Amino acid sequence: MIETVKHSTSVAEKARINPRSGVFAWFARGRPTKPGETYGVPGQGDTMWLSVVSILFLLFVWWAITALGLVKPLFVPSPQAILAKFVDVWQNGFTNTSFLEHVAVSTARVFGAFLLACAVGIPLGLAMGMSPVMRGLFDPPIEFYRPIPPLAYLPLMIIWFGIGETSKVLLIFLSVFAPVALGARAGVRSAAIEQIHAAYSFGASRWQVMRHVILPSALPEILTAMRVGVGFGWTTLVAAEMVAATKGLGYMVLSASQFLQTPTVIMGIIVIAAIAYAFDLLMRWIEAKVIPWKGKM
Amino acid sequence: MGLNIKSASVVFPAAEGRPPVEALRGIDLAIAEGDFVVALGASGCGKSTLLNLIAGFLAPSSGEILLDGRPVTGPGADRSVVFQKHALLPWLNVIENVAFGLKMQGVAEAKRLAIAEDFVKLLGLDGFQKSPVYRLSGGMQQRVGIARALTCDPKVLLMDEPLGALDALTREKAQELILRIWNDTGKSVFFITHSVEEALFMGTKLIVMSPRPGRISHRFDLPFSRRVLAGEPARQIKASPEFIRLREEVLGIIFADEEEAA
Numbered sequence: 001m002i003e004t005v006k007h008s009t010s011v012a013e014k015a016r017i018n019p020r021s022g023v024f025a026w027f028a029r030g031r032p033t034k035p036g037e038t039y040g041v042p043g044q045g046d047t048m049w050l051s052v053v054s055i056l057f058l059l060f061v062w063w064a065i066t067a068l069g070l071v072k073p074l075f076v077p078s079p080q081a082i083l084a085k086f087v088d089v090w091q092n093g094f095t096n097t098s099f100l101e102h103v104a105v106s107t108a109r110v111f112g113a114f115l116l117a118c119a120v121g122i123p124l125g126l127a128m129g130m131s132p133v134m135r136g137l138f139d140p141p142i143e144f145y146r147p148i149p150p151l152a153y154l155p156l157m158i159i160w161f162g163i164g165e166t167s168k169v170l171l172i173f174l175s176v177f178a179p180v181a182l183g184a185r186a187g188v189r190s191a192a193i194e195q196i197h198a199a200y201s202f203g204a205s206r207w208q209v210m211r212h213v214i215l216p217s218a219l220p221e222i223l224t225a226m227r228v229g230v231g232f233g234w235t236t237l238v239a240a241e242m243v244a245a246t247k248g249l250g251y252m253v254l255s256a257s258q259f260l261q262t263p264t265v266i267m268g269i270i271v272i273a274a275i276a277y278a279f280d281l282l283m284r285w286i287e288a289k290v291i292p293w294k295g296k297m
Numbered sequence: 298m299g300l301n302i303k304s305a306s307v308v309f310p311a312a313e314g315r316p317p318v319e320a321l322r323g324i325d326l327a328i329a330e331g332d333f334v335v336a337l338g339a340s341g342c343g344k345s346t347l348l349n350l351i352a353g354f355l356a357p358s359s360g361e362i363l364l365d366g367r368p369v370t371g372p373g374a375d376r377s378v379v380f381q382k383h384a385l386l387p388w389l390n391v392i393e394n395v396a397f398g399l400k401m402q403g404v405a406e407a408k409r410l411a412i413a414e415d416f417v418k419l420l421g422l423d424g425f426q427k428s429p430v431y432r433l434s435g436g437m438q439q440r441v442g443i444a445r446a447l448t449c450d451p452k453v454l455l456m457d458e459p460l461g462a463l464d465a466l467t468r469e470k471a472q473e474l475i476l477r478i479w480n481d482t483g484k485s486v487f488f489i490t491h492s493v494e495e496a497l498f499m500g501t502k503l504i505v506m507s508p509r510p511g512r513i514s515h516r517f518d519l520p521f522s523r524r525v526l527a528g529e530p531a532r533q534i535k536a537s538p539e540f541i542r543l544r545e546e547v548l549g550i551i552f553a554d555e556e557e558a559a
Contacts, residue, residue, distance in 0.1 A: 194383045197372070197380070198377075198378055198446075199397070199401060201373070203372075203374030212397075293431050296387060
């Protein structure tokens with residue numbers, strides 16, 4: 001009898017000290033907040049230092065693998081080799097074209113297509129959100145082509161529009177267009193019905209409600225869609241520069257890969273990523289300026 | 298003159314296997330100039346449907362709604378609405394929100410800002426003209442919403458539980474503020490609330506609505522708001538025997554409706 005009691009006490013004791021064990025339990029535990037924070041907000045906290053640590057760690061692992069000679073430089077060149085290649089291409093160009101010209105050509109293709117896609121996709125998306133007629137007409141074609149990889153219809157683009165600039169920009173345009181149009185269409189739903197009803201009750205016309213209530217409410221979704229869209233644009237760049245290109249970052253990566261110039265390939269990839277990331281930072285800055293009210297009402 | 302609702306009914310058609318819902322049956326209601334009509338009732342009694350009908354968001358299945366003798370065919374600035382929440386425009390600051398209705402009516406900027414300025418002051422928001430509305434407290438946001446509806450100079454001000462989201466103290470202050478503004482401007486008000494005390498305190502007329510089908514089951518004339526405006530302290534009125542007796546009577550009606558439903 002006494003034994004049993006003793007036994008159960010010790011179990012309870014254990015449970016009190018360590019109700020759940022393991023790394024996951026430690027990670028998932030509730031922690032009180034510091035003053036100035038709100039308890040339980042998902043993903044709260046500054047990530048700046050962790051991001052720096054993450055990048056430095058990846059660089060270190062990369063450097064360590066190459067420095068120890070675990071992998072041949074043909075497969076994974078060292079970080080120093082990439083940097084040296086970058087300096088080399090910056091000074092001497094690649095295939096008789098200067099580095100900045102490669103950057104300029106690709107940037108012009110991506111942003112030209114991006115701006116075109118926004119100019120067409122945002123109004124069309126808004127119209128689809130506002131009007132069942134527009135939605136009925138345009139939903140099937142957009143949803144039909146959207147999941148097709150650009151590489152699959154690249155040959156068609158070339159057959160129809162030639163090997164010039166048109167087919168390249170059009171290919172990128174198509175990859176940006178769908179997410180931007182669908183984002184704008186979804187954004188139309190952002191306005192609260194109270195905001196819309198209030199505006200009507202102040203004598204606003206349908207057009208005024210669209211211009212002064214629905215459009216501003218849709219801005220956060222539209223800006224997010226633009227960020228997603230330009231990402232798709234960069235993704236499609238290499239495909240667009242696969243055929244009959246003599247300039248551009250995508251061309252640089254592809255032609256370097258044909259000659260097994262791995263450092264140039266990796267350097268090109270990093271440059272594309274850096275430009276895309278810089279633009280995303282710009283978009284976030286614009287978001288903070290244009291829609292400081294996002295998520296606050 | 299004023300607003301006249303004559304045997305209005307609303308039937309929502311059957312959908313997705315549900316039978317048609319009779320949301321309102323045979324509503325007769327007159328809101329004369331300067332009336333403060335409060336609608337009270339259990340959930341689902343059709344208060345908000347009635348407000349939507351007056352606002353012009355919803356057309357009656359039968360019957361008619363007349364404003365100064367002319368039928369209501371849609372929403373308009375002569376019947377501006379104050380909602381419980383979510384109705385302000387966060388990309389505009391306080392004064393721009395207040396001036397928004399006038400902007401929709403094409404009033405020139407200088408003029409509409411001048412008018413808005415008056416209502417900002419009337420609602421005690423002076424000094425906050427340039428503040429973003431999402432930084433304001435709930436009570437101040439609601440005052441912006443009321444100021445915004447008043448700038449439109451409506452014949453009838455429609456208020457859909459305007460104080461429902463406020464804390465008890467702010468709410469009592471806001472009640473008196475609305476009463477004073479109602480008295481100063483001479484507007485007709487149609488006011489929906491869930492609080493019996495608020496209804497008795499504010500209205501000149503009370504309609505108690507009952508569900509299935511939504512209808513007006515009881516009508517009361519109320520003296521209390523006039524007594525507040527004559528200077529009697531609000532707490533004294535709310536604690537007076539006649540106020541408490543009426544409050545219990547109305548509560549009894551609403552609880553009976555709720556029990557019937559359950």
